Amino acid sequence: MGFEFVALSLPPLVIGVLAAMACALPGNFLLLRRQALIGDAISHVVLPGIVVAFLITGLVAAVPMMLGAAAAALAAVVLIEAIRRLGNVEPGAAMGVVFTAMFAGGVLLLEQSDTSGVHLDVEHALYGNLESLIWLDATGWASLTDPQALAALPPELPRMALAFLVVAIVTALFWRPLKLSTFDEGFARSLGLPTGLIGLGIVVMAALAAVAAFDAVGSIIVIAMFICPPAAARLMTNRLEHQVAWSLVFATLSAVLGYVLAGYGPLWIGAATSVSAAGMIATVSGLLLAAACLWAPHRTA
């Protein structure tokens, strides 16, 4: 049991939890700023980004793909803003125009280019492949202290940990301006805070989390984690500090419960194969949100 768990289940579980938390953290601010769907838009435009990066470099390597994804996310934000301002288009619709068109372009490029034999397809982009992130060199719990075995950890794990750390540290460093500009933008501006820059910073943080998580777990978890845990947390409390803490708890719960249910749930009811972990994590986060909508203390204003 020990060996099997450490090698096959522990890495995806940890990656899932890190991805969930990295997305939930900026999700809190997006939710309060009524920008919850930015996460949705970003996770769609990541696809053309990695496809273009692949076409340029010919490599399925993490760094060019993440750069491509980040560039696409940035391009999308700029385009949305441009269409909104130039055409005087309502923000939701501007977003809808940009992310659907970019996603369509990504799909088309992918279908047109020769990616056979390369691990790159639309399904992978949508629901990732959490289950495949296994740690072959692990022999048991002792491997956690064995540097040689640790070096063979799936690279997604340290990458995701780094992304979460960056998001967490930036959030902690800029906590006061973030809080002020989220709750009272006018007041924050009168204090001389660069509210436009702060807003952009939040979107950049969200994009960073989305791009890092996307590679490991697919965009469906990313969208769910941007919204569901923060939304459930919002119904639990009126204080931002508590809301962020609750959202991290919900994100962790979703990832752990979802992963376990996807891997072992079907076995319990007698089915032979497991189901998509990414889909199950999103489902569990939705069930948690549903419970919060029904019973949380602050569910109505």
Add this chain to the structure above:
Amino acid sequence: MLADALFLQLGYNAALVALGATALGIAAGAVGAFLYLRKRSLVSDAISHATLPGLALAFIVMVLLGSDGRFLPGLLAGSALSAWLGLWLVSWMSHRTRLAEDAAIGAVLSVFFGFGIVLLTVIQSLPAGRQAGLEGFLLGSTAGMLRSDALTIAAGGLVVLALTYALRRPLLMGAFDPVHARMMGVATRQVDLMLMTLVMAVTVVGLKVVGLILIVALLIIPAVAARFWSDQAERVVLISGALGGLSGYTGAALSATAPDLPTGPIIVLVAFGLFATSLLVAPGRGLLATALRHRQVQQRVHLRQGLLALAHGQPIYEGLTRRILRRQGLTRPDGVATRDGRAAASRALRDENRWQALRRTEHLSELATRDDGLTRIEDVLTSDQIATLDATLAPQKGGA
């Protein structure tokens, strides 16, 4: 090949699909225009993603009942049911909890989609599930489809279009004049319900053609593009329908020319092309027209200021003003006014003096608020009124 495709020469199925996609595009464009005008475009994103679990469940149920599970009308009925549930949840969450509608939309779309993916992996483990081809509903695939499916799509597109046409009056009223609509006995809630039903119908029919991830584009992009062409409600709906139909038709025809051109993305990209064109060249609100208008106003302001400066005998230092005056032959290269220039300057000065006189008169002074430095006084007052004004100016008329 391309011409064959555009003239529907690629076979009966392809022609049927193109017909269905055109009808669907028109309906989606028109319905999307109502959605956009009500500022609820992104609700359709939740509805479309919410179709996936119903689609998968319908497949599973049909397999359990002993059929092969790919019966398209059955799949579409299942997807409509779960889309309805998703829509109900969005409105329940945004009304009954303090979460905003955008959060409710995001939550429903991601959770329903995630659960749908879980069900898809369940289906893949079923003996009948290997060839289910349900992935085709994610991005739309019309290549190699059955005759009956093509017929379903064509019929579905026409039904949605007819439904939209039948409901156009209450929808228009609800979108633009809710108060009047209520007086006529049409409740806003009912209009919303009709609108959402139509959105659902478009989504469900569009599943096989455009796919559930991108169908939202057909509801949003034509409407946003149409808004550039007109400010008038009915026209926006018509233009949006036309743009949507054009996207559907061109996209479906193009994708029939090659096996690896997926229908959904092509349709969306054609729509986006139409949007980009509208953004640039539409008269009225397009970027080119706006830039041109801005330039014209700028030139007229500079011309006017330059002429007044000439009339007062002041030197002009500003580069653009000097260029405009010289180009119109009003000054010589050294900045001295030509004969035309002097005449134009005195006309400008007289106009300016009349405006000032108008501001001093009691009974007409509110008209003076229309003085923006560009409107000629002849366009505001009658010649009689100008004559009266000139009479008050006469003693100080001076050089004019």
